[in-house]
Amino acid sequence: xxxxxDLKFQEFDDAANLLxxxxxxxxxxxxxxxxxxxNQHGRLQEPGREEDDELLGTDDSDKTELLAGxxxxxxxxxxxxxQTFFDVDTYQVLDRIKGSVFPVPGKNFVRLYIRSxxxxxxxxxxxxxxxxxxxxxxxxSNFFIHLGQPTYHYVPEFxxxxxxxxTIYAYAWLVPLALWGFLVWRNSKVMNIVSYSFLExxxxxxxxxxxxxxxxxxWIIPQNVVRWVLVMFSLCLSGSVLVMTFWPxxxxxxxxxxxxTVGTIVLLHALLAxxxxxxxxxxxxxxxxxxxxxxxxGTTVIIES
Numbered sequence: 001x002x003x004x005x006d007l008k009f010q011e012f013d014d015a016a017n018l019l020x021x022x023x024x025x026x027x028x029x030x031x032x033x034x035x036x037x038x039n040q041h042g043r044l045q046e047p048g049r050e051e052d053d054e055l056l057g058t059d060d061s062d063k064t065e066l067l068a069g070x071x072x073x074x075x076x077x078x079x080x081x082x083q084t085f086f087d088v089d090t091y092q093v094l095d096r097i098k099g100s101v102f103p104v105p106g107k108n109f110v111r112l113y114i115r116s117x118x119x120x121x122x123x124x125x126x127x128x129x130x131x132x133x134x135x136x137x138x139x140x141s142n143f144f145i146h147l148g149q150p151t152y153h154y155v156p157e158f159x160x161x162x163x164x165x166x167t168i169y170a171y172a173w174l175v176p177l178a179l180w181g182f183l184v185w186r187n188s189k190v191m192n193i194v195s196y197s198f199l200e201x202x203x204x205x206x207x208x209x210x211x212x213x214x215x216x217x218x219w220i221i222p223q224n225v226v227r228w229v230l231v232m233f234s235l236c237l238s239g240s241v242l243v244m245t246f247w248p249x250x251x252x253x254x255x256x257x258x259x260x261t262v263g264t265i266v267l268l269h270a271l272l273a274x275x276x277x278x279x280x281x282x283x284x285x286x287x288x289x290x291x292x293x294x295x296x297x298g299t300t301v302i303i304e305s
Contacts, residue, residue: 085120085199093122100207100241109207109245110200118199123206127168130209133216134168135161138280141220160280171272172209176201179246182261186253194249204245208238212273219281227281231273239266 096113103109138160146152180198187195196204215234219227242265250258 085118088117088119088121092117092119096122096203096207097126097210100210101237103237103241103244105244107244108248109204109241110196114200114203118197118203120199120202120206123172123202123209126206126210126213127172130213130216131161131164131168133213134164134276134280137216137220138164141222141281144220144222164276164280167272167276168209171268172205173202175268176205179265183249186250186257190253196246196249204242208241208269211238212276216276219277224282227277231277235270235273239269242266242269 099109099113104112139156142157143154146154176198180196180201183195211234215230218230221227243262246265247258247262250261252258253261
């Protein structure tokens, strides 16, 4: 029968003898072959490398962005393609509305609220609410102006709804389209110009119109001084959102072009507010004279209503 010493592995004895002869020798464990190189690489990593990894993204973030791109790659004629533009909750919409009503100096509205998830839900319903608010308030204003006149008969003007809808939606879509095309054109000439997508510009214009909803309701007050004060107040709030958003996009361009661009943005915004006030609320006084019909004997008879 073999002795107990004969059953020992000679490799272990040789390793023990080597360690006894050279105690300063280093050993490598074969159980975790990749642990030491990985730790050494982590210790030799440059101090600023972590910030670069955050900017460039990790493998997990790349996979997340890839999956997000796959989700948004649906054809434009499918419902899934347009569903992504309305993928917002109530808290996001309310937060963006508050940001448009109370602009923070030095804060970019797009980067602070829109860029993470641009939407069309808020701009669409804000424009729709503003259309009906202006139309209804304009009819009520006309009613209160001529209230008490015996010859006045109130007739609702439903055409104001179509006129308001055409004006508001044309402004909320055509002006952002023109501005987006201008920024793309200038970006090809000045490379450091900040670029916004068309959807982001539509969001800015849509949410900037929210302040005119309560303003249009207060325009029912038949006092021109109060109405013009409300116009200037609303124009300052909504116009400041547009200026603080689009000034960084053009400030690196030629000074005259940058000032002309911002001035045009404010001018168009002011024309919308003043035009709505002048057309829907400051209607001229109507002359409700009694109709006159000739008599058979050549005399005129005034018909009293």
